[in-house]
Amino acid sequence: MLTVLGLVLCLAAAGLAPAPVLAADSPEQAQQYRYALGLVQRQLYEEAERVLNKIVTDPAPFSLRDGALFWLAECRYRTKDWTGAAAAYSQVLRDFPASTFRDRAAYGLGWTHIKDNNPKSAVESLALVSRSDARLWTDARLKMGFLMVKYGFDAAETQAVYEEILAQSGLTPEQTFEANLQVGIGRFNGSLFEEAAGHFRKALPLAPPDKKAVVQFYIGESLFRNRRYPEAEEALGQVALASPTPELADKATYSLAWCKIKGGRPAEAEPLFLSLATKEGSPVRIEAMRNLIDLLMNLHKYREAATWLAKAVPLFPADEAGELTYLRGLALSRLGEFTESLQVFTTFLKTWPKHARAEDARYQSALVHIAMGKFREAMADLDELLRRETTPGIREKALYRMGECHFNLGALKQAREYFERVIRDYPKGSGRVDALYQLGEIAYQSGDHQGAIDAFGSIADSGSELAPQALFRSGEVLMKAHRFVDAVPVFERYLKDHPQGKLRDDALFKVGLCQLELKDSGKALAAFSQLRDSTGYFRQEARYQIGEIARQVGNFPLAIQQFKAIVAEDPRNPLASRARRAIGTSLYQSKDYDGAAETFKAILKEFPATDVAIPESRLWLGRTLIAQGKQDDGILEVLKVPVLYPRSSLIPEAYAEAARAYATLGKAPKALQMWREVLKFQATGPLADEARAQLK
Template identity: 25%
Template sequence: MAVCGMALKKYAEAAKEFQALRVKYPKGEHLADATYRNAFCLHKLGKYDDSLKLCKTAAASKAFQGPATELIAENLFLLGRYPQAAKVYTTLAKTAKGRAGTNYAFRLGECAYLEGDLAKAVKLLGTLAGDPKTAKDPDLREAIFLFGDALLQTGQHAQAAAALARYVGLAKQVKDEARFKLALAQLRSGKEAEAARTLLVVMQSKADSTWVLQAMFEYGQLTYKQKQPAKAAQVLAKVVASVKAPAELVAPATYLLGWIDLDAGRYPQAAARFGQVVKKFPKHALAPEAAFRQGVALLKTKRYAEALTLLQGYIKANPKGKDVHEARFLTATCLAKLLRHAEAAKILASLADDKDARSETVLYELAWSQRKAKDRAAAAGTYRKLLAAYPSGQLATTARVELGGMLYQDKKFNEAADLLAKALADTKGDPKTLAVARYQLGWCYAKLDKHDKAAETFEAFAAKNAKDELAPSALHQAGLAFSLVGNHAKAQAHFAKLVSGYPAHELAAVTYLKLGQEYNAAGDYEKAATTFATFVRKFPKDKFIYVAQFGTGWSLESRKKYAEARTWYAKVTSSHNGQTAARAQFQTGESYFAEGKLTRAAGELIKVDIIYAYPQWSARALYEAGRVFEQLKRPAQAKAQYELCVKKYASQPVAKLAQKRLEGLGKPAS
């Protein structure tokens, strides 16, 4: 009955009957047979410990030594006692032939694999996996899978991909695990396109399968890496939403979704994602970095106080974390945004003193915090440290421009010019930064009276930055500088470009005046008159209208239209009493002198010294009055004017001429 039950696979009933026989006939001739069969039934029932005990008894019988030993090995294997099982299989394999030997070889490979001795597993399973007979045998075919997995886990990814692809191609019903591990092998051997296709196949299986969820996560990582964030987000969201997904998948999937939002500028959503990682998985390895990234995202949303609290918490909890230096830097950023510049500077200074945390960015931001805290000297020193440590760094050009600007404000024009010129040597620098450098350099040259260089620099700025708000100013300064070096044509060109290109600019009015003066200086008197007339028409109430009136008078006088010129000079003297009025009065006298109306000329010239207090024009007027009186044959009056000139304005150049005239008229040299 027991044998029949065993044959019918009624192992529980058979086991009871074999056990009863062993108890009833403890010394019977069939004891060994009953013991073995009892052990076999127990094995089939999964009672491996009980089976193992009986197998050891049965193995004492020569008749059942072989099958009992094999069953011992199987029990040990299924009990997870792989080293002991391997010893028994090794003994069995020594004398086994044919299929039995193949089976033992497979079990030995499995023991090594399951024990974690993967290098040994690769060696033991390699021969078996490469045997064509293995591929044809459904039971042995698993050796190919284990071989491929062992290769995968030992970093032999290309070989693993080949073995696993072979296994997948042979099996009629492929396990999700096998396809997933094939995809991993393909990924790690650089075959991303093949891996993506394999992962998609796995993802078509049951959505709650562990392997499907892992495939989704890997596919999400892969597509994110391939800059396909929409695809990545879609599958990662499914992982997060699955109730079957383990924490080791949900945490990194949520974290990666946070990165996708962060990259896309969806900062509130990113902050929420990273916050979920911290809240739901506080012990996960990614939790500290998620806390840090949450702070970063909040900073991006301008929630500086919240970001500061999170970042400070991260630093406190992870004093040696990989992001701690950046976190400290960002706390300083938050403090600066909250206008707590002194605190920000303190943190940045500590980072700058730490060789592991120091960077040109840290030094640059420190300089800015020091500037905001009104510590200009410290800021200048920090800029210099940055330039000394990172002379070719990404921020070096910007630092040179900003330090140059500070030095300009401190009237250290030479040092500022050197820095700004070096900044402009960086042809790959930020165009806006270089524009600022060029404009400031032009001003440095102007302050240093290097008018030729100032002219070239402002001219270059205007040419390169026509749409910049400073372009009109640059054109104006270029015109002034070219005028000072006597290049009237270029001065005119720049002034003309300003008034035509920027007619509504605040500098347009004064530039019309400068343009008219340049035309006069170049002898183009008609253009000068036209330009001044345009000024008067456009700016009839401008406070400098007297300059246009004088310029018009000068253009007429220069064309010997003396009476008309005097009309314009009179407009100046009637509405203005400054130096231009003094000169207008002087030119009035000169115009009469030119016409030969000497008595009137003398009277108008003498008025200059009486009415105005501008030594340059008073001295010249007295000298010219003396010349007029000489032509009137009134030497005494001439001497009186010369003497007054020498006495009152000895420091003026014309006083020397007056002294010579006195000597010529018979007055001893004083």
């Protein structure tokens, strides 16, 4: 593209050869015209201008007046007389519309307006160049397009110019590149990304070395905007291989990071944003830092996020610095650094009291206080948010948290009032179901089982996220109310509606417990058996219950098998000591006294004295020794229960076993003494009745 007046082009076209002189022209006119052209050829523009000026001001007719005017304009252009040049070019266009100099005059006028800093007139003048000279027309159109892009002319009109150029045959590679590039940019700005990418791809092989990186970047950006992230990632990766400027390299890295995020690999974007955020002077440093912080928060990398937030606050404008300060408080709260988090939220509220995040900051401060167990301090924060002018979503959550604080402080009446306000003030709010659930819990703790069942049942039928949990909870309340017949179908409904629910195993276990309460060992066994293949807590619990059922019906081999499976598979399970004891009792009940004694002795040796199974194991060891005929040893063992464990509920049984053993040995006074001890600890019940009968 020409950067100065196309004088050389015009001279080459005209050859500066003397134009044919008509008979009507005087010899002096023809000689002066040839003289002027010779001066122009020798770049003596001021001299040529004086000669040409005489020709055009001479009133005598002259057939080459249009040429004289054109060269006069050229000379004035060369001497930087923009106004004079424009006047001469304009006169050619006005007075000689059919002149062979017309297109060159329009082109020269366009350049004159460019030099005179008048882009609108320049574009209008260049547009007058006709297609009769394809080379000049193409160059004029390219210059028009350049000006229209540079000065922000109408996008559609600019696109039309470059599309006209592309339709022209005989373009040079440089012109084809420029036209495709600009059409691509126009398509890109018009959100026609597929078409834009096509034009950029055509421009790429024709691009000069210093433009290849730019075109490659545009290809990547077009693909990214068209949501073709894998292809965009590949294209943007090629920018670095095309010797980009540092600024363009940074922009490509920034876009590449977004490709990673959109492609579902956000962790891979982190080092890219990090490299830009640490690069002072990068044109995308601030944006990269902002996105790095958001990414770290979304990846739950709160430590790194908090560190970057502290660095970022001084670099951002005041309003955005407030947002970042809020996020820092949030990150610290997620890290469990509650004291520091509260300090940040307090600073935020003092510095930016009218910030859009002010309500959020106060609410988050309340949540931190709740997490610290400081419910009264939380209520002070929340109280500020209960005003009617508070954003509805925040106010609704504040009401709910106020109820939660009162609930945790044991003020059930006040808690109920706040939860009821949530439901009343926001009947379609997001917290309605949660509030109803809490009302169910309050009813349960207040002994209002039916109220709790109604609340949980309503949620269970709502189809909300809490519905499965509420359905399960209503079954638990029915169990607490001893309504086992009603509880079973509730748990069965849970299992049917939520076969993969997180409470599935718990529901099966509860069905088994209900059936035990209903004295239906068969159905209980069926429920517990479904948990034998589970992998969680209830696997061993179910085995224990199966063992207990088997023991109660006299199937001691099955019972022992279940109890041994618990010990072998999970020796550190809290049930292990009870399972060992149950093995011993099963052996005792099957009259394998030697095996039972060995089992109980091993428990006493291996488990600490504080284990819950120890007192009962001593009692059973004593019984076993007595059953083996070792009454004296058995008596000494059972008496350890009241002596070593004075608060044990097994003391009456221990004295009763000792009394029976003394009676077997014929030591009636000792037996009576033991029965009296039984009555001291148990005034009613089967053992008390037996003791009174013996004392008579």
